[in-house]
Amino acid sequence: MTDAKQRAAAAALAHVSAGTVIGVGTGSTVAHFIDALPAARIAGAVASSEQTAARLRARGIAVLDLNATGTLPLYVDGADACDPRRRLVKGGGAALTREKIVAAASERFVCIVDPSKRVERLGRSPLPVEVIPMARELVARTIARMTGGTPVWREDVVTDNGGWILDVHGLVIDEPEALESAIDQIAGVVSVGLFARRPADVVIVGDDPPWSW
Ligand code: 5RP
Numbered sequence: 001m002t003d004a005k006q007r008a009a010a011a012a013l014a015h016v017s018a019g020t021v022i023g024v025g026t027g028s029t030v031a032h033f034i035d036a037l038p039a040a041r042i043a044g045a046v047a048s049s050e051q052t053a054a055r056l057r058a059r060g061i062a063v064l065d066l067n068a069t070g071t072l073p074l075y076v077d078g079a080d081a082c083d084p085r086r087r088l089v090k091g092g093g094a095a096l097t098r099e100k101i102v103a104a105a106s107e108r109f110v111c112i113v114d115p116s117k118r119v120e121r122l123g124r125s126p127l128p129v130e131v132i133p134m135a136r137e138l139v140a141r142t143i144a145r146m147t148g149g150t151p152v153w154r155e156d157v158v159t160d161n162g163g164w165i166l167d168v169h170g171l172v173i174d175e176p177e178a179l180e181s182a183i184d185q186i187a188g189v190v191s192v193g194l195f196a197r198r199p200a201d202v203v204i205v206g207d208d209p210p211w212s213w
Contacts, residue, residue, distance in 0.1 A: 001114050001116065003206070003208075004114035004115060004206035004207065004208075005028060005029040005032050005078075005112075005114050005206055006032045006206070007206035007207070007208060007209075007210045008029060008032075008112035008113060008114065008204045008205060008206030008210055009029055009030070009032035009033035009035075009036060009112055009206075010032070010036055010210075011112070011204045011206070011210040011212070012033055012076050012110050012112050012204055013033075013036055013037075013039070013040055015074055015076070015108070015110050015202070016037070016040040016042060016074065016076075017042075017073070017074075018040060018041040018042065019041065019042070019043050020042055020043060020073050020074065021042065021043050021044045021045065021046065021064055021069050021072060021073075022042055022045055022046070022072055022073065022074040022075065022076065022106075023045070023046045023048065023072045023074065023075035023076070023077075023102035023103070023105065023106050024037075024045045024046070024047055024048065024052050024056060024075075024076060024077070024102075025048045025052065025075065025076060025077020025078055025095070025099055025102070026048050026049040026051060026052050026077070026078075026093045026095035026098075026099060027077070027078040027092065027093045027095075028078070029078035029112050029113065029114065029206075030052065030076065030077060030078050030112070031055060033076055033112060034052065034055045034056055034059055034061075035055075035059065037056075037059060037061060038059050038060060038061065042061065043062070044061065044062035044063065044064045044069075045061050045062070045063060045064065046063070046064055046065075046066045046069055046072060046102055046105075047063050047098075048077065048095050048098040048099040048101075048102045049093070049095040049098055049099075049160055050160050051093070051095075052095075066101065066102065066105055069105075071105060071106070071107060072102070072105055072106040072107070073106070073107050073108065074106060074107070074108050074110065075102050075103050075105075075106035075108070075109045075110070076110045076111075076112060077090070077099055077102075077103070077109070077110075077111060077112070078090075078111065078112055078113060078117075079111050079113050079117055079195075079200075079203075080092040080117065080125045080128075080193075081117055081119045081122055081124065081125045082111060082113055082117050082118055082119065082200070082203050083119055083120065083121060083122050083176070084120065085199060086111065086199040086200040086201070086202075086203050086213075087122060087176045087177075087194070087195065087196040087199045088111060088122075088194070088195040088196075088199065088200060089122050089125055089127055089128075089193055089194060089195075090128070090193045090195055091127075091128030091129075091130070091165070091193030092125075092128065094128070094130075094154070094157050094159050094165050095159070095160065096128055096130055096191055096192070096193040097130050097159065097161055097163065097190050097191040098160060098161070099195075100191050100195065100198075103195065103198055104198060108201050108202070109198070109199075109200045109201050109202075110200065110201065110202045110203075110204065111200035111202070111203045111204070112203075112204050112206070113203060113204070113205055113206065114205070114206050115205055115206065115207055117205075118205060121172070121173065121174075122171075122173040122176055122194070122196075123171040123172050123173040126152070126167035126168055126169045126171075127149070127167070127168040127171055127173070127192065127193055127194065128154075128165050128166070128167055128168075128192075128193040129143065129151070129165070129166045129167075129168060129183060129189060129191075129192045129193065130159055130161070130163040130164070130165055130189070130190040130191050130192075131163060131164050131165075131166055131188050131189055131190060132163060132164075132188045132190060133162075133163070133164050134188070135187065135188020135189075136153060136164055136166065136188075138186075138187070138188055139151070139166060139186055139187075139188045139189055140153070140166055142186050143166070143168055143183065143186070146182060146183075146186075147168065147171055147179070148170070148171075149168040149169060149170045149171040150168065150169045150170050151166040151167070151168045151169075152166065152167050152168075152169060153165075153166055154166070154167055161190065163190050173194075176194050176196035177196045177197050179192075179194060179196075180192055180194040180195075180196045180197055181197070
């Protein structure tokens, strides 16, 4: 799978313009993108996680504060699952909240995935939800009642925002936009890893050769 991730990451470089500030996501596919990024001569990057910020800095790329950059021309990130309409499940790396913020601040979202991430319908991979710690059980009960899914607390993880993660298993997601909105409304939810209302604009699959839609 490393080769597929590398191919998708390399293909994303074609979307990067020299001298721009871009958003950079989190995960093993994005790590390959960051490693290749110095050649693109960007002016700087907004990072979706502390892990990404450290890797960018280690490659000599300036990490900028989103409050100081305004709208970004491009956001590049991976996904845990992607459907034919480019709607995504994200958050396997627990960075979903900042990923959603940087995606919302970007004109174009290019998603880079290995072939295993393509699905006909979202729900096969667990759906991450970041919660305020004191609301963990309240949110878990509400999601279980609302969806029939099984929320499991990712006990060893605290997010960059001090939040906790629930992974919701066993979902059949027929209406991703509606589910995203419904989970967002629950008191104590920071964000949900469904990227349906703002899907990717382009998905690059790291087959040999890579292709996109
Ligand atoms: C992190 C994410 C990642 O983009 C997603 O988990 C994919 O990771 P990888 O590229 O390692 O397969 O959403 O929160």
